[in-house]
Amino acid sequence: MKKMVMNKLNLVIGGEAGYGIMNTGLAFAKFSIRNGLYAFLSHEYPSLVRGGHNTSAVRVSDSEIGSHHDKLSILIALNEETIEKHYEQLEHDGILIYDKAEIKELNIPAKGIQLVDVPFVKISTEICNKRLLSNSVALGATVAVLNGELKIMNGILKEMYEEKGKEIIEWNLKACKAGYDSVKKNFHGRVNHEIKAIKSAKKCIITGNEAIGLGALAAGCKFHSQYPMTPTTQLLTFMALYGPKNGAVVVQPEDEISSIHMAIGASFAGVRAMCATAGGGFCLMSEGFGLAGITEIPIVVVVGQRAGPATGLPTKTEQSDLNLALHSGQGEIARIVIAPSDVEDAFYSTIEAFELADKFQVPAILLPDKYLCVNGKTTEKISCSDLTINRGKLISDKQLSAMTEFKRYSLETEDGVSYRSIPGQKNGMYDAASDEHNEFGQIVEDSKPRTCMMEKRMKKIPFILKDLSKPELIGDKNADITLIGWGSTKSAIEEAMDELRDSANLSVNHLHVKYLSPFQSDDIKNILSGCKKIIIIEGNYTSQLASLIREKTGIEIKYKINRYDGKQFTSHEIYKKVMEVLGNGISGTVQNKSFGGAQWQI
Amino acid sequence: MANITDYNARVAPTWCPGCGNFGILAAVKKALLELKIEPHNATIIGGVGCGSKLAYWVKAYGFNSLHGRQIPVAQAVKIVNPELEVIATIGDGESVGEGTNHLVHAARRNVDIVCVISNNQIYGLTTGQASPTSDKGFVTISSPYGTIEQPINITALAIAAGASFVARSFAGDIEHLTDMIVKASKHKGFAVVEVLQPCVTFNKKNTFDWDKEHTYKIDKKYKPNNKTKAFELALENKKLALGVLYVEKRDVFEKSIHELKKAPIEQETKVVDVAKILEKDFA
Numbered sequence: 082m083k084k085m086v087m088n089k090l091n092l093v094i095g096g097e098a099g100y101g102i103m104n105t106g107l108a109f110a111k112f113s114i115r116n117g118l119y120a121f122l123s124h125e126y127p128s129l130v131r132g133g134h135n136t137s138a139v140r141v142s143d144s145e146i147g148s149h150h151d152k153l154s155i156l157i158a159l160n161e162e163t164i165e166k167h168y169e170q171l172e173h174d175g176i177l178i179y180d181k182a183e184i185k186e187l188n189i190p191a192k193g194i195q196l197v198d199v200p201f202v203k204i205s206t207e208i209c210n211k212r213l214l215s216n217s218v219a220l221g222a223t224v225a226v227l228n229g230e231l232k233i234m235n236g237i238l239k240e241m242y243e244e245k246g247k248e249i250i251e252w253n254l255k256a257c258k259a260g261y262d263s264v265k266k267n268f269h270g271r272v273n274h275e276i277k278a279i280k281s282a283k284k285c286i287i288t289g290n291e292a293i294g295l296g297a298l299a300a301g302c303k304f305h306s307q308y309p310m311t312p313t314t315q316l317l318t319f320m321a322l323y324g325p326k327n328g329a330v331v332v333q334p335e336d337e338i339s340s341i342h343m344a345i346g347a348s349f350a351g352v353r354a355m356c357a358t359a360g361g362g363f364c365l366m367s368e369g370f371g372l373a374g375i376t377e378i379p380i381v382v383v384v385g386q387r388a389g390p391a392t393g394l395p396t397k398t399e400q401s402d403l404n405l406a407l408h409s410g411q412g413e414i415a416r417i418v419i420a421p422s423d424v425e426d427a428f429y430s431t432i433e434a435f436e437l438a439d440k441f442q443v444p445a446i447l448l449p450d451k452y453l454c455v456n457g458k459t460t461e462k463i464s465c466s467d468l469t470i471n472r473g474k475l476i477s478d479k480q481l482s483a484m485t486e487f488k489r490y491s492l493e494t495e496d497g498v499s500y501r502s503i504p505g506q507k508n509g510m511y512d513a514a515s516d517e518h519n520e521f522g523q524i525v526e527d528s529k530p531r532t533c534m535m536e537k538r539m540k541k542i543p544f545i546l547k548d549l550s551k552p553e554l555i556g557d558k559n560a561d562i563t564l565i566g567w568g569s570t571k572s573a574i575e576e577a578m579d580e581l582r583d584s585a586n587l588s589v590n591h592l593h594v595k596y597l598s599p600f601q602s603d604d605i606k607n608i609l610s611g612c613k614k615i616i617i618i619e620g621n622y623t624s625q626l627a628s629l630i631r632e633k634t635g636i637e638i639k640y641k642i643n644r645y646d647g648k649q650f651t652s653h654e655i656y657k658k659v660m661e662v663l664g665n666g667i668s669g670t671v672q673n674k675s676f677g678g679a680q681w682q683i
Numbered sequence: 684m685a686n687i688t689d690y691n692a693r694v695a696p697t698w699c700p701g702c703g704n705f706g707i708l709a710a711v712k713k714a715l716l717e718l719k720i721e722p723h724n725a726t727i728i729g730g731v732g733c734g735s736k737l738a739y740w741v742k743a744y745g746f747n748s749l750h751g752r753q754i755p756v757a758q759a760v761k762i763v764n765p766e767l768e769v770i771a772t773i774g775d776g777e778s779v780g781e782g783t784n785h786l787v788h789a790a791r792r793n794v795d796i797v798c799v800i801s802n803n804q805i806y807g808l809t810t811g812q813a814s815p816t817s818d819k820g821f822v823t824i825s826s827p828y829g830t831i832e833q834p835i836n837i838t839a840l841a842i843a844a845g846a847s848f849v850a851r852s853f854a855g856d857i858e859h860l861t862d863m864i865v866k867a868s869k870h871k872g873f874a875v876v877e878v879l880q881p882c883v884t885f886n887k888k889n890t891f892d893w894d895k896e897h898t899y900k901i902d903k904k905y906k907p908n909n910k911t912k913a914f915e916l917a918l919e920n921k922k923l924a925l926g927v928l929y930v931e932k933r934d935v936f937e938k939s940i941h942e943l944k945k946a947p948i949e950q951e952t953k954v955v956d957v958a959k960i961l962e963k964d965f966a
Contacts, residue, residue: 114966285965295960301952304763325942327955330762335788339755342748346728346759349746350767353952354759368749376746465956472952504726504744504760504767512738512745515731523694523739 088118088143090154090227090274093170094219095136095163098129102159104241105216106137107457109223110286111237113141114459116229117281122457123149125648128311128395134162143279147423147458147572151651154274155226157219159201164189174273178222180215195270197226204259214256221260226268229276231261282461289453289569292424292463293383294319296431297355298327299465302381304347304354306332306340311395312451313357313385337362341369344380348373349513351503353435353472357383360402361391367409370444374414376513377490377501377538379438379445379473381431386450386568388647397647398451400568400620403629406446407598415497415541417445418598422571424458426595432468437548439473441541442498448597450620452649453569476500481508488520489513492533497541546599554608556590562659563612565638567594567626569649570618576652581659594626606634616640616662618655687712689742690722696740703854703880703891704734707801710857711741711770714864720768728757730782732774733808734801734880751781758794762937765795765947768868775802775816779835789873790844794936797867798875800837801854803882804889811885821888839917841875842910842929848874849913849929853898854881855891859925866927871935879923901926 094105103124110120121140127133138149153170156163158179164187171177173193181187181198199222201215208214217238224234235254242250287295294316297305305324307317317333324331330347334340340356347354358366363384373380386402388394406418417437421427427449434445481487481502489511491499502509512522517534519525525534554563556578566574571593581587592608609615609630617627617638622645627638642658644650650658690712698704715725725743729735731750738745744767748756757771778786778800789798805823806812812825816837820829841849848870852860860878867874879894899922907913913929937943 111966283962283966285961287961287965291965295957298955298960299957301955303948303952304759306759323960325940327957327960328942328949330940330943330948332759332762334755335784338752339785339788342752342755343759345748346746346756347763349756350726350760350763351950352763352948369752372749372752463957463961465954465958468954470952470954505724505764507721507723510723510742510744512747514739514745514747515749516747521693522745523692524736 085272086274088276088279089141091138091140091150091152092155092157092223093136093138093153093167094157094159094216095134095167096159096216097132098126098135099131100159100213101216102135102137105220106139108220108234108237108241109139110457112224112229112234113139113276114284114286115233115237116276117279117284118143118276119146119284119459120286120457121146121149121459122286123452124455126396134166136163136167141276145459148576148652149649151653155223157223159215159219161185168194174271176226176270178219178226197222197264197268197270199260199263201260204263205256208255208259209252214252217253217256218260221257222264225261225264226272227274227276228272230278231258284459284461285463286457286459287424288315288455288457289421289424289427289449290315290455291319292427293431293447293449294323295463296428297381297435298323298329299428299468300432300435301328301353301470302355302435303329303352304344305329305356306334306343307357308334308337308340308362310359310362312387312454313359313383315455316357316383337365338369341366341373341380341382344382345369345373345376345378348378348380349376349504353439355381355383357385359385359387360389360405363402363405363409368411370416371410371412371414372515373444374410374416374538375515375517377442378513379442381434381438381445381447383447383449385454386448388645394647396451398620398649399645399647400450401622401625401645402448403597403621403625406448407629413539415441415443415539415545416598417443417545418448418596419445420448420568420595420597421453422569422593422595423453425460425462427453428463436471437545440471440498440548441545442473442501443541443545448568450569474498474500476502476506476509478506481506484508487511489522490518490520490534490537492520492537494537496544497537497539499537542599546601549596549599549601552592552594552601552604552608554590554592557588558590558611560588560590561613562587562589562663563592563609563615564589564659565592565594565615565617565626566619567597570620573650573652573655574618577655577659580652580656584656585660597629600629600633602633605630606636609634609636614640616642616659618642618650620644620649687716690715692740692742694740698733699884701883702733703803703882704737704801706854706857706860707734707799707878707880708737708740710860710864711737711772711799713857713861714868715743715768717861717865718768718868724766725768725770726760728753728760728769728771730773730777731808732777733882734803735772735774735777737772751777752785753777754782754785754789754798757796757798758789758792761794761796762940763948765937769796771796771798773798773800775800775804775814775837776806779837779840780815786841787844790841790846790875792936793847793872793933795871796873797864798873799864800875800877801880802837802877803880803886804834805882805886807882807885818888836917837877838928839914841877842914842917846875846929847872847931847933848927849917850875850927851877851879851923851925853879853894853925855894859900863927870930872933897921898923898925901928
């Protein structure tokens with residue numbers, strides 16, 4: 082008999098779009114954190130407004146977690162498709178909560194799965210004549226199955242539906258209670274997971290988009306322009322709602338080209354400015370990005386990665402825009418590219434991006450992916466108490482009044498960064514030029530001024546490097562295997578390392594790469610030179626980080642684990658793939674089964 | 684600030700001798716003088732094109748953006764600092780070719796900036812291709828058999844898109860143009876001034892003389908408050924109407940933004956403690 086597991090479970094709710102699947106997942110995640118636990122909330126949804134197959138997964142634990150698992154303790158199915166697609170993920174004795182009356186024929190081997198029949202639709206229609214309360218019925222049923230506290234869930238539902246008015250709140254509370262009572266009355270199976278409140282520091286759950294928005298506001302960002310595009314649309318929603326009360330103007334412009342140009346204009350006029358988009362929108366921003374570089378105007382650009390190319394899989398994750406972030410824009414400029422790994426990293430990296438952009442007067446890219454952008458991680462670590470703001474070399478009125486002429490792009494600098502004036506300042510006039518220019522910003526075309534100005538801009542790079550925190554090899558530096566990753570796979574890789582150690586007795590360490598530009602070539606070369614078998618894990622086809630490492634350090638990484646099916650690695654999948662790589666020998670090409678395809682590369 | 688030479692830049696313009704843009708440059712300076720705007724309080728946003736590079740040749744804060752992208756930059760500058768006089772200088776290829784989307788949305792948005800559109804019906808800087816405003820059948824190096832598309836009417840487009848001030852003028856009449864720019868500046872909202880600007884090097888058809896013969900000044904009695912009448916006036920193509928075609932009073936974007944209704948953006952950047960947001964909505 083399976084042992085009862087306290088405060089650790091993995092749940093999925095599935096159904097059609099339009100049935101509040103995402104909100105239901107969020108409600109259950111909040112339920113978990115209000116019980117003092119950690120929840121990781123992930124969503125999968127097609128590019129549709131109604132219909133299609135949508136799921137929200139909530140993984141709960143009493144310790145910090147940052148990735149999803151595939152094995153389920155509970156599956157809540159609001160429709161038949163959910164059962165068909167996910168029943169195989171249920172663990173032995175796992176619980177399926179479903180509405181038997183809605184299923185034509187339950188075509189699954191029920192052996193080993195506990196079936197909990199809750200009449201979602203009947204309860205819902207009895208309350209409000211519509212099916213829409215099914216999800217709240219399901220929430221109540223789930224609380225009951227877990228022997229949890231109903232009143233905590235009630236509190237969450239009240240807040241969630243506050244704006245919809247008293248009647249809707251009442252309906253949802255009734256539905257929730259009815260689901261709860263139904264299970265308490267009719268379920269006589271084995272409760273093998275429970276949620277019991279534990280005392281802990283107050284927790285919150287935020288997505289990557291929300292973390293970036295919070296970071297931007299904390300850093301004093303006063304202008305944000307964004308054209309909606311998955312996966313960063315939620316950042317626009319967040320900024321539009323919270324920006325106004327926290328000092329930021331938010332504009333939804335006509336297109337992405339306008340978006341970046343507005344951010345540049347706002348920054349030119351003196352405030353911290355940001356714009357956000359996805360890979361496709363950033364393609365449109367390419368030339369503007371270079372404009373920020375040549376005019377040396379600081380901006381922060383959030384580029385959320387999703388499966389490409391072109392429209393691709395709009396609502397699925399990928400790590401295939403690294404090259405775009407590194408190389409977009411004609412010509413050559415100094416740029417910053419930071420790929421955050423989780424929500425805390427997203428919050429602090431956003432602030433760091435503003436600081437670095439201001440200090441070095443360069444454009445900075447934050448490069449999350451859909452998995453980070455839309456999924457929720459529980460955190461207690463977000464704090465503004467130690468934050469400071471440094472706007473870099475902004476020239477004062479006093480300094481200007483002592484000058485006969487002001488050279489905005491003065492060549493007399495050690496680090497390539499010259500003082501910047503803001504329109505409105507007396508004696509500070511200059512031209513911010515997209516053309517190559519002289520120290521006053523006026524057009525030049527001759528060799529010498531062009532060469533000098535190019536060198537001024539590019540010599541910022543080693544100075545930016547000095548300000549970046551060093552990459553670290555986590556784990557025993559003499560380990561047999563080194564796993565390399567970047568972006569949002571960090572947590573899954575860390576968990577995979579535990580499994581590799583515990584189940585296969587392997588010694589593993591981990592290099593997580595956060596700064597992609599400027600690239601910490603020397604540090605990474607030193608680290609990797611001491612490593613034995615190196616395996617890189619990337620959510621793309623061409624192994625873009627592996628290529629970058631080779632370009633910058635000369636080190637060729639032979640073992641690559643790739644996926645490009647729009648889904649994120651789980652820790653167990655990484656474990657299995659690493660075992661496959663190892664099982665196939667040390668050298669030569671290795672044929673491995675890809676996720677959904679025939680073969681993948683090494 | 685005493686006289687017009689205060690607005691003279693360090694270097695002289697690189698325009699061809701006799702270029703219509705000299706007239707526009709003179710009018711912009713005269714307008715700034717008349718409006719009593721100190722050079723450091725003026726921000727001229729240009730782009731890539733002979734006329735739109737005007738910012739380089741006025742002593743003020745200048746920004747030369749990418750081809751056709753000055754309008755978004757100009758709007759953001761004004762939103763962030765409404766105390767500045769913001770003038771976007773833009774050509775016909777930029778305003779109704781590359782950057783049409785920006786012109787149309789700026790008209791709906793109604794940020795309080797002046798948009799001077801120099802229309803020479805050709806692409807001068809790239810040495811003589813057809814423009815979206817070239818007359819139909821116009822022969823150029825990119826249309827050796829004559830253009831096929833119908834030209835865009837900038838003034839009519841501005842009115843249709845919802846600009847709250849629309850005027851047309853001529854680079855050969857500096858006094859008239861100065862007056863239009865002053866009126867555009869005084870108008871609260873997005874103000875478009877289309878300027879017929881002869882390109883002496885590449886456009887041998889729409890010359891100073893041609894412009895003079897094909898334009899007339901709108902009667903002083905004309906009331907520019909009727910959109911339909913203004914549209915009809917704009918569409919006249921035998922002789923183009925010069926003057927203020929349309930004016931409407933409308934709320935300015937930057938004063939309607941939720942947090943800017945009471946006061947402009949705070950210029951000092953401070954840490955914002957977001958803990959309250961987290962506690963209230965994300966716990």
